[in-house]
Amino acid sequence: MTSARSITASVNPPRAAFTDFPLGHTCGPPDNPVLQRSILRQALALFETRSEPGLVDLGYRWHQPWKEEARRLQDHRTxxxxxxxxxxxxxxxxxxxxxxxxxxxxxxxxxxxxxx
Amino acid sequence: METDPTPIDYIAHTRETYSSLGYPPYRWAHNDDPPPWATLDKPLEEARLGLIASGGVYQRGQVAFTHRDDVTHREIPIGTDLAEVRVTHFAFDLEAARQDPNVVFPLDTLRSLVSEGVIRELAPTALTFMGGIYSQRRLSAELVPVLVDRILEMECDVVLLVPV
Known part of the structure; x- marks a missing residue:
């Protein structure tokens, strides 16, 4: 799983499932088990469907706008x-x-x- | 709904952030060689799955991770109630993970997929560690071999890696 596409692409693992979510939510939004199951079911299917290495965008979009905020230069690390x-x-x-x-x-x- | 389809380039973003703070550029892991490739020799529904998560997840009663190049790991039995699971990290917003650990440690989700028959079973313990380890050398030399050994010992057919 990954929500940091460029970092995972650089590592170049055999299989990666990309969820375009804000960092801290790789497997989906909190308290939404139906969506979380759907995401993992799709990700795990890659073990059976992929015939060569690659990163696959699972196609999900976050339910709220977040990228404009995330693109601002800032350092949130503690x-x-x-x-x-x-x-x-x-x-x-x-x-x-x-x-x-x-x-x-x-x-x-x-x-x-x-x-x- | 987020309408911008372009993924955030965190490598470029972090480079700019570090530069604006006067830090030297971070050297991200980069592999040009084709990755190792193995196919699953059985249907997923007959497979044992191991879970490895890097979000700083630990179980109440365990020693928490430090936030500076901690290359130890924790073992969380797969029967653990997520109410006993904790998350600390220095580099991501913890609110969702503390509300519902499944977002970075999908134990309930995987248990559901086992009961639905998508996978046969989970390896007896999930393995967790502290991401944001800046020393790739220590990660490769000290942490990764331990995780690989544990995964082999537990005879996993597939492993799900969940970074944050």
Whole structure:
């Protein structure tokens, strides 16, 4: 699967199924299991239908406009911390309970919100 | 509905973004040789599928990934309830993935396709790692061999790779 066509084309894998969705949604929009199944069913069919390497556009379009925003030059990345980045503090405690604080210690990563 | 049919060229976009920030250009993985090719020797409905996802997905109770060239992986049993699955990453909008992990870790989706008979079964554990590893050397030398070994050990017929 890929939603980053140029990056995957550069890697040149044997088979790729392209969904033209905003990054972070490679397998479809959230809470839409019918569409998600349809996408994966089509992608997996490539294992049987393709006779040579290639990248196939599955033909989906995102339900809302997004490319104009995504094309603006901006850097949304958050700092690349070198400690475990938990989704929440409860996860950190659960990992500490299993692995001990020295292995599991880290800081909690905020959900990434684009700075516009 | 997005009406622009042109895919975003993230390589060009990232090059411009880095340049405007004064960073050196990133060297994307590039392979000119024809990719290795293997055909499936059985129908998909008789195949065992492995899942590998790179969106920084882990299971509650596991140690989360770091965001700096973390070349470790996590193993998530395929029976896991997605309510126990977490997602952290430094380079994509996490809102949808946290609302419904299937968008980057399609475990429910694949389980449905098994019950529909599209594929026979899933390999016992899904493999996840942290994308955005800037060292391709470490990725190739340290992470990829481990993932390949696990996929072979689990006797997968096909593997679905889900990058973000």
């Amino acid at each position: 700092p690349r911390y070198d400690t475990p980045q938990y989704q929440n503090q409860d996860d950190r405690k659960a990992a500490e309970a299993s692995y001990g604080p020295e292995i599991a210690c880290g800081v909690c990563a905020p959900s990434q919100v684009p700075r516009t």
